Amino acid sequence: MSAALASNLEKAARALERFRGAPLGHFIGGRRERGRGTEVFENRSPVDGSLLCKVVCGNDEDVDAAAQAAKTAFDAWRKTTGPARRALLHRIADLIEARSEEIALIECLDTGQALRFMSKAAERGAENFRFFADRAPGSADGLALPAAEHLNYTVREPLGPVAVITPWNTPFMLSTWKIAPALAAGCTVVHKPAEWSPLTAMLLAEIVSEAGVPPGVVNLVNGIGERTGRALTEHPDIRATAFIGESSTGSLILSQGAPTLKRVHLELGGKNPVIVFDDADLDRALDAVVFMIYSLNGERCTSASRLLVQRSIHDRFVARIAERVRRLKVGHPLDPATEIGPLVHERHLEKVLSYFEVARGEGAEIRCGGRRVAGLGGPYVEPTLLTGARGAMRIAQEEIFGPVLTVIPFDDEADALRIANDVRYGLAAYVWTENAGRALRIAHGVDAGMVWVNSENNRHLPAPFGGIKASGIGRDGGDYSFDFYMETKNICLAHGTHRVPKLAG
Secondary structure (H helix, E strand, C coil): CCHHHHHHHHHHHHHHHHHCCCCECEEECCEEECCCCCCEEEEECCCCCCEEEEEECCCHHHHHHHHHHHHHHHHHHHHCCHHHHHHHHHHHHHHHHHCHHHHHHHHHHHHCCCHHHHCCHHHHHHHHHHHHHCCHHHCCCCCEEECCCEEEEEEEEECCEEEEECCCCCHHHHHHHHHHHHHHHCCEEEEECCCCCCHHHHHHHHHHHHCCCCCCCEEECCCCHHHHHHHHHHCCCCCEEEEECCHHHHHHHHHHHHHHCCEEEEECCCCCEEEECCCCCHHHHHHHHHHHHHHHHHCCCCCCCEEEEEHHHHHHHHHHHHHHHHCCCECCCCCCCCCECCCCCHHHHHHHHHHHHHHHHHCCEEEECCCECCCCCCCCECCEEEECCCCCCHHHHCCCCCCEEEEEEECCHHHHHHHHHCCCEECEEEEECCCHHHHHHHHHHCCCCEEEECCCCCCCCCCCECCEECCEECCECHHHHHHHHEEEEEEEEECCCCCCCCCCC
16 A cells, blocks of 8 residues: 555545444535434445445435525525625635545545546536636626617526535536536525435535525435435425436436426436547547546546547557556555546446446457456446447447447548437537548537537536537536526516507597
8 A cells, every 4th residue: 555545545534534423414504404314324435335424315304494495595695796695605615625635535435536536626616616606796697688669678587496416426526516606696505416425515515604605595405316306306496406417317307397397407428429530639639538438437427438430540549549548547546546446336337347248249349348356345347448339339329437438430521420429419529630621510510519629528617518419408607507597587668659559548
């Protein structure tokens, strides 16, 4: 064991002490509480299966209490001025940064993600709060729309209490990505984190309270998605649901919100292509291809899980990828040298491993990996490269959500677009070519909500983030977030000069 790993383990143990003892409950109306639910489930670290804490599964009463707290707090929060909300959100960002190491260490042990990536989680979360803090004063701004004898103008108003349901892969950052714009807009929040990674959600709730945000503005209910999550998405006082997760779950949330006509924002799965043409800068493309599937254990929606490579360079480019994949460092997530940690849960490992049998059955080749890593005591899987694939294969159609890259050769632009678009998803796409015209043609022709040309996933907070088809509904980022969390109202003022229609006059 390296000295760095030993030191990180010691600091992580101290950080986790606060979760020992009583089961982890909820944060409602400005305080922690156990809640009313009697069901308790275990939260175990994917690193070695050790018990991190027990968690109370929120029931209908807990969800109702959180929704009522958010409803009660809404009127005062919506009337809080934009500059005042800006100051509070910046204070939240300051406190996140002050606890950044604690957040990173806990997140690593809760999710299995490597510290080299999670060390930036708090920094990115703070950046989300600062970005939307600075937009809070203008969140209500609208447009002047003059007509001949009337003046129309628009204003935006906060929607009300909203549900935020976040996933287990990078939970802290993704929670801030949803909660920060909701608060900046003047909404109140009930947050339900994923049951496989609940710990940093409680840290965020406490930070928000410590920053001076009034009680009830941000509430947290832990629990299982099928029960606690459903109670939240069906609650009549929740005006909207913002969800990040699987496409199948997204469709359930859509139907659950239908009876109460909830607004729904769904950031769902992907089977994202990275298309490499033979005129690309292959050194840069190689770095980006490897990074965008094997970083974060391949457990992210924007991972480039399908490599479409032009046939003329296929063999030599794939050989270079295989060489790189074999050198990836799998290990304990708190070891600074680790590039790939354990998958989040044994159940998820079973899913990922099942695709290796599918690959063999479909006639693809497992060029690298394809097995569970022995001797590490957790759900570790070897970084895997699947070659000889065709677009119709399940390994090229279904979201595996692990460190698994499927390679498909193509002949020309038309062939590349046909393969890229022949999936149910449409979240992201990546294009590598030095031909500007080709880059534009592919970018416009590919079915994706986001396209990066000659780049990995580069986050720009004002830009829209979201997908099409089975990858979601709606956009995050910049004013696109306010479009979801706010209603637009039109106000029409007459000059007093137009003829008013008269009946029975």
